[in-house]
Amino acid sequence: MYSYPELKLFINGEWRGAAEDMAVVNPATEEELGRLPKAGISDLQEALAAAEQGLRLWSRTPPRARADIILRAAALMRERQEEIAQSITAEHGKPLPQARLEVIRGVEFFEWDAGEAMRVYGRVIPAAPGSHISVHHHPIGVVAAFSPWNFPMSQPARKIAGALASGCSIILKAAEETPAGAIHIVRAFEDAGLPAGVLNLIFGTPSEISGYLIPQPSVRLVALTGSTAVGRQLTALAAQSDTRVLMELGGHAPVIVCEDTDVERAAISGAVRKMRNAGQVCTSPTRFFIHQDIFEQFAEAFTRRAAATVVGNGVEPGVEMGPLANDRRVPVLSALVEDAVAKGAELRCGGAAMGERGYFFAPTVLANVPDNARIMQEEPFGPIAILNPVRDLDEAIARANAVPYGLAGYGFTNRADYMARLVDEVEVGNLSINTLEASLPETPFGGVKASGYGREGGTEGLESYLTIKNVWHSAEIR
Structure with a gap:
């Protein structure tokens, strides 16, 4: 030791x-x-x-x-x-x-x-x-x-x-x-x-x-x-x-999931990366906009993997997610979840503090979150994912850009025309397609807008x- x-x-x-x-x-x-x-x-x-x-x-x-x-x-x-x-x-x-x-x-x-x-x-x-x-x-x-x-x-x-x-x-x-x-x-x-x-x-x-x-x-x-x-x-x-x-x-990273992607793989990778560092990452994938034809399949796989996240003391073998870094974050996240549910969001898993000791918060998935919920505009900076269906890529890009922030954004698609539109139209400083890595030492990192x-x-x-x-x-x- x-x-x-x-x-x-x-x-x-x-x-x-x-x-x-x-x-x-x-x-x-x-x-x-x-x-x-x-x-x-x-x-x-x-x-x-x-x-x-x-x-x-x-x-x-x-x-x-x-x-x-x-x-x-x-x-x-x-x-x-x-x-x-x-x-x-x-x-x-x-x-x-x-x-x-x-x-x-x-x-x-x-x-x-x-x-x-x-x-x-x-x-x-x-x-x-x-x-x-x-x-x-x-x-x-x-x-x-x-x-x-x-x-x-x-x-x-x-x-x-x-x-x-x-x-x-x-x-x-x-x-x-x-x-x-x-x-x-x-x-x-x-x-x-x-x-x-x-x-x-x-x-x-x-x-x-x-x-x-x-x-x-x-x-x-x-x-x-x-x-x-x-x-x-x-x-x-x-x-x-x-x-x-x-x-x-700050950021509030959007993830656009198009109808042509490998749904299971995109959902699992999204759930794993969302819980990395207990979601306390400025580039953390948070606002998922998923084509309506694959929404329930994606949401089921994402929620299943998020709920299975092993939470505990970071020194213990097999732990995937530790506590929040300080006690200030627990009531903030609880308030965001309560506000979203009160305004009509579905709580698919988590949503509350865990245990009697330490600053643990359960991996949380909210679905069908209305735009007037605070969490749609405020970065949670914690292990909370927002899953919302969209009709098409036009709606996904519009909703991705509908916040003041523009640090990181992500997309899952295999279509060249969709990729081109993501590159041209998503307002972020760092865009990743079919990966949730946002930066490397050899790449320029920073944001636009706020x-x-x-x-x-x-x-x-x-x-x-x-x-x-x-x-x-x-x-x-x-």
């Missing part, structure tokens, strides 16, 4: 405590795992000064040298996979096999961006004789990053990888509910030889941290993965100082962390 790590802040290359702290709780047992220090204003001031100093050094470090340190840290995380995964399961609740996969996914973000660090190419633009025009990229500056609790290791990894590969320094506020993933990342970079001040890790009161850091002149990028409401608040705050933002915000701005991953992933400078050099004064 691996022990849960000691919880500390990391500022200017040093681990430290703070005057105030808070409990971190195992959501499966409700037992306290440790006490997490909460950064005060003096800690934030020191973190900012350290990041400014770190930027001066790191931005002048050759890309190959930056990549080497990132790859060393990634190799250490691969070696420590089991220790990190055990910590994630303890603080988040997800089954240990899913936690192991999350560690590898986080490592792959670092490995991809390490390579991209050496491919930040400028270009030469053809010009008149005696003139030379070129385009250069530079690190944007200090990054203030905010990561959520649903993926304790891979979400911080996205932002740290982009910042460090680009030559920026970063102050990361990771989630207070699930701090160990970020702590393990920082430990790996410390052991890999990252200079002090380049990467700083803090925890505390979110509004106090964002209120202090975002207006600072040296903070030139605010990177958030979080809710649309919080994203709008931070974007408005950043706008007051003309600070760039990178926002990966789901955010900018992209993480792929060749586009470093763009937010860089500035562009056009240089025009003339051989003579003109």
Whole structure:
């Protein structure tokens, strides 16, 4: 067994405590795992000064040298996979096999961006004789990053990888509910030889941290993965100082199931993926729009597999779904189900909390949910699937687009004309057809509409962390 790590802040290359702290709780047992220090204003001031100093050094470090340190840290995380995964399961609740996969996914973000660090190419633009025009990229500056609790290791990894590969320094506020993933990342970079001040890790009161850091002149990028409401608040705050933002915000992913698909396979894969991470995924397939001719066949197979999901403590063998990550989610999900049923939805399975201990919620399937139910507009962020019949692809696409969000969307079909329409008409940043995978390190990830701005991953992933400078050099004064 691996022990849960000691919880500390990391500022200017040093681990430290703070005057105030808070409990971190195992959501499966409700037992306290440790006490997490909460950064005060003096800690934030020191973190900012350290990041400014770190930027001066790191931005002048050759890309190959930056990549080497990132790859060393990634190799250490691969070696420590089991220790990190055990910590994630303890603080988040997800089954240990899913936690192991999350560690590898986080490592792959670092490995991809390490390579991209050496491919930040400028270009030469053809010009008149005696003139030379070129385009250069530079690190944007200090990054203030905010990561959520649903993926304790891979979400911080996205932002740290982009910042460090680009030559920026970063102050990361990771989630207070699930701090160990970020702590393990920082430990790996410390052991890999990252200079002090380049990467700083803090925890505390979110509004106090964002209120202090975002207006600072040296903070030139605010990177958030979080809710649309919080994203709008931070974007408005950043706008007051003309600070760039990178926002990966909420979703409410539609799944369009066409009449020509393999119904059983689509239903089973949908039910399995819906319950992954207890549905606490911004790309989780949630609003299923199924052609009316196959609706009951799909709904029966989906409900059967959802109801068979093995729920329990994530450290136990065979468990497929753990608890919700915190106690706040249980009453929220219960209220959404009650509202939907009161307005005419059919509860096919689940719909309530499970057990007397831990934050468990049963895998839930709602069918024939009316459009005026709250859950049709509000992302449940939990193990709840909505199954609704549609007459045709026109209706499916219209209903898929009928929410403010546009992060991920999915389709099941074998018809080329249907695929073309999905690509052209579904309003999302990430569309998957006949698969429920939404992103890879080498693909750009982000949303449209109320789901955010900018992209993480792929060749586009470093763009937010860089500035562009056009240089025009003339051989003579003109």
